[in-house]
């Protein structure tokens with residue numbers, strides 16, 4: 442903080458404050474007076490300093506930066522951002538752990554949130570990715586159950602391995618992400634040395650009305666670095682904020698982290714015949730089928746000036762897609778289109794989009810008015826309904842997205858029926874080198890050790906179905922004979 446000329450402190454009403462050191466009391470030793478407005482105001486404001494923490498992704502760190510287009514994908518999208526190589530826009534990124542609370546250790550074994558806001562000239566493009574390409578569940582109806590199983594036990598208030606593995610072992614679709622989580626990549630060395638993935642399938646559309654399904658990849662140019670359980674525990678014992686500190690300090694030193702941005706592109710109709718459901722969040726698209734194309738570079742180069750204003754109040758929404766970009770039928774993504782803005786309305790209020798970190802860097806013309814904490818001019822006297830005869834902003838068909846074909850009977854379809862939850866988890870196990878496999882087995886054995894044996898056995902069957910070697914090694918590490926496991 443730099444030294445400034447003397448400035449007189451005021452109340453929030455701008456009234457000069459004569460004494461901010463001593464409460465007003467009846468006599469030097471006496472009780473304080475109700476009329477000490479400044480004392481009451483300070484205590485009341487202090488009581489309200491915290492907004493509710495995010496139920497998930499509560500602990501995080503953020504930074505500003507820029508995105509530069511390096512590869513031409515203008516044939517797939519009318520998005521102006523991708524109109525030509527060299528285009529740039531400002532970006533805000535927030536990284537986070539998922540299950541821990543605000544004060545929890547950064548070095549926990551947990552997926553990392555990789556949320557991005559691109560301030561494009563046609564409005565904000567938000568992406569709520571992770572450092573893993575897949576997720577634990579594929580149906581949003583199971584999301585709150587899953588998170589409950591990862592948070593604190595209702596009776597003890599403790600994190601509980603039994604709840605975690607009970608849910609996972611009863612949810613085979615989690616196996617791919619469980620394998621990722623307990624691999625070496627399950628604890629990144631810091632936020633700079635990890636990849637990001639959109640995880641969800643999004644879309645692009647072009648001037649001919651053709652739609653493409655896409656998955657985004659953010660490959661760290663610092664290289665992947667990870668921590669073992671022992672290294673992570675040692676750091677957590679002295680520094681709970683290790684990753685937040687690392688990101689801040691690196692940027693303050695002028696070491697700006699960068700990620701190569703890639704995209705996998707699938708023509709719309711190929712989704713009908715591709716062997717994998719491209720909207721299943723528990724699956725990747727193998728690179729040999731859809732090779733990732735280089736499209737840009739993401740760089741973070743500016744620290745926030747105020748953590749609360751810019752990181753705690755950052756509000757990402759996967760439904761924010763400028764023209765030429767869109768969402769997909771991915772059920773989890775569809776649910777997040779509601780749950781993100783709904784969380785922001787609850788946490789920080791209906792006018793969250795007008796806060797500086799969330800505000801688009803292009804003009805905004807809506808008919809939303811009023812609401813709590815309407816801190817801007819509320820559009821002054823501008824017309825507040827539409828249609829109108831007074832030159833108010835109007836919808837523009839030039840930005841219309843091509844129609845999306847949907848079919849089928851409305852029903853509750855069994856998302857597990859005929860679904861292969863094992864091949865890709867096995868592929869991940871098989872691509873690991875011997876050291877990575879050994880780390881995976883050791884990490885799993887450690888986490889499963891306190892869990893009741895019947896749950897261990899149920900989970901070992903899943904590992905075995907992914908790869909017999911995988912299952913047998915976890916069983917051996919837990920002292921379970923494979924004869925006890927029904928495959």
Ligand code: NDP
Pocket residue numbers: 574624626636658660725726727728729864865866868869872873874877
């Ligand atoms: P590919 O050979 O086409 O892709 C393998 C990719 O896996 C690599 O490019 C790398 O992606 C990532 N990877 C390499 N080593 C590890 C590791 N130890 N832990 C986690 N990821 C690693 O094969 P597939 O596309 O068939 O994928 C095989 C498995 O790789 C998948 O089942 C999935 O678990 C995992 N994977 C696949 C990704 C994809 O988009 N296809 C992305 C990430 C992981 P990167 O450069 O992104 O690190």
